[in-house]
Amino acid sequence: MKKDFYLMRYALIIRRLEKSPATYKQLKNYLLNSFEFQDAGIKEYSIRTLQRDLLEIDKLFGLTVSNRRNGDNCYYIESRPEMEIDEYNQKLLETYQMGNALNVSHSHSDAIFFDNRKPGGLNHIYNLFFAIRNLRISKFHYYNYQTRKITPRKVHPLALKESRDRWYLIAVDRKDKKLKSFGLDRISNLSVTEAMYVNEYDYNFREYFKNAFGVMKLEDQSPEKIVIECSRQQGEYIMGFPLHHSQKVVGKIDKNIVFEFFLHPTYDFLQEILSYGKEVKVLEPQSLINEIKVHLMESMKNYF
Template sequence: MSKTLFKNYIWLVDTIYRAGEITFEAINSKWMMSQLSDGKPIPLRTFHNWRQKVEEVFDINIECNKSTNEYFIENAEELNSNSVMAWLLNSFTVSNLIQESSDIKKHISLENVPSGQKFLNVVLESIKENVQLQVEYKSYHEQKSTKFILSPFFVKLFKQRWYLIAESDKIRIYGLDRFLSIVKTDKNFQFPKNLEVESYFADCYGIINDEDLKPGIIRLKVSAYQANYIRDLPLHHSQKEIEENNAFVIFEYFLKPTFDFLQEILKYGNRVELIYPTHLRDELSTMIEDALQPYLT
């Protein structure tokens, strides 16, 4: 699939999704105002071809309301829960705005994600083709780099870093920016049955999936002001409110108490307090005491 066609499909989904319901004529009117059109309208046959491809590629069904001749996204609310599609739509919106008006560039500041610039394409290609990779990797914990073969399963973007979940001797998580070289081999691999990226990280806050940790209930007492931000951007999909008053909100989660989750709690300072379970509260208290030591000497 060419990059141009891919952009066209994303444009079509984005346009219909934002409109709710929209006629073919209105779609074409918006298309003619887009730089993607090159000043040429969408033939009706091409439009229906795009609809079919959108369903094949993204599993998104564009339906038609026969009574009004308006098109709409079937189960549009599911787009919000589809993290990949939501990311594609958001990225497309910004990219399209910049293309439509170069003047807007100076009004947009984006986070840099350097780890995706060098090896992301070859990794995604190998996942699509089910071929193994010959890699050279240097961990932050090791003095020397190592070379080995791995089977790539999926990638995850977390806090401006791309990570590769792959199998060498066992399934591990690799920072994409720690690879010194990645080359596709001609050896195929079998993708494990019942292994999906969403289920693999279902009980995790971020990128750490410690097999020695079991998920459990965790409760946070959050200041009323800070709670507004955590409501809008939940820390985990299991988040729910179990108590609220004018001073604070208690959020409950079911997840693994991984190091990156504890780090996330600490960043809020006295606005977030871990109140359950007790043993985890004690562990967090020790981390705070250790962090304080350099400032006491």
Template sequence: MAKRDQMLRLMHISNLLQNKKNIGASYDEVRQYLEEKHFDQKGYDNDLAFSEKTFKRDRDLLLEIFGIETQFKRSTMTYQVVDDENVENAKGIFDNLLLINAYKQTAAYSKIMFFEKRQASGLDHLDGIIYAIKNSKTISFQYRKYWEDVSHKKVLQPYALKEFRNRWYLLANDVDGKDFFLKTYGLDRITDLDISSKKFSKKEIDIEALFIHSFGIVANLDDKPEKITLSFKQNQKGFVKSLPIHHSQKILIDNNEEYRIELNLIPTYDFYQELLTHAERLKIVEPKTVRIKYLEFLQMAMNMNKKL
């Protein structure tokens, strides 16, 4: 397993090559960039130990751990990232690494970084669940839904883990179910996790494809995605542009009057909750069905507050 210093190097190498994806970067440019980061951030445990042999090993690790492939272009004597997609997938891990590094630098200073205190728990189950997924082991645990007072035992075939809004969810098939169906289970609601020695025959499923048109953790396989057009006030553009609502987001209009985008997804409860966070800054251009449903949520909120 790569150590923290090495993970920081992998992150910086990936960032540099991504920023120079059209022209690439030479070995000397990579080394100079790492030296600047090494001394500026003061986040490393040791002196920078970097050579062409180290660079080769780091590029192999980028491919092995993150799926980020790099290639050497002899005509320009530079290195380039082959595919941008896996760079985006690794960004969440790199962001967490930056947080760890920042925390290490500020741990002795209590009033520099203020972390969210209401984060959901459950990550202590992560290692065990990952082991079970990799080795096709059946698992069991006690699971309590938020709206129930008692927990229930679940015996499951685990397939994958998915993050949504800083919470992690397990995608698994219920052994007691009649048909194969992947359900979601919040890790923060799991207790008494047990990994069985019993293995199961794993089905070949493209998990990513299941959620390609979804928002959140609900995969509506029987529904077709809709083209949804949203119009925001101009002063909201920066927020929506820097943190897209969905990966399908396309810009239709970007001027001094409005910022209009198009999404291609299946509207779910989680999606409407996301729209409600924009409330007075948002207009739903089309389709009408989505606009009506959105207004229903707003009306319910108004009715509840009128009763107070």
């Protein structure tokens, strides 16, 4: 069996067991009949491989699979991590699944097409991840779009965050001891030093970004209820790919769909709303409505 196929196996096993308990034979048939296994040309799956896979699934994703319930010899998901971690693991699995599917189908470049626009700075991710895990002080040069200047930075790297297809480093700047976000595409001359910093920070980033849209300075404003009205067609797109986990449908106006969110009304969110043009209208809060009016008026000046 191909060694680089293990992540796909884990994803398929979890997908099958989330439907219902299954015997080894049922799991084996499910895997061998999957399109993923067929594309990879895999025609066998032993009980020993299953047992190894279940141990790795437990270690990687904190998801315990057992086969001792009522003596029926069926494998089933016995326990899983807390909800937030489980959601993270699910996204990780989906990423693995797509990545492995593309590796299997690498010869079918006429069937799968990628956007030519790629985020910058991805070459920094591994080094920064290493720095975060090992509490290493890091140095780099950073370009500021507003001042159009490049400045040297020395930081305590704490986390990496993806937002709207861009990656950001969340770190404490040693110059002023403030928590900041740095776009990886604007980082150059990165150096992970041998010096370690004392991890005296108690940031809970899951909680910190819980009501966030983007990575703007969240301390500047509090999260609040935001209500928008969308055309039926645009609303269905937003239901299919939610803007935020707090999103919920709260009603209809004529044929339009009304959504409610609870988040920080950041500039990133304002930009997202503006990108939908006439298809989306903000109903509340008034402060966001006023801000959008100002932006629209300024935009109009560009065409007169």
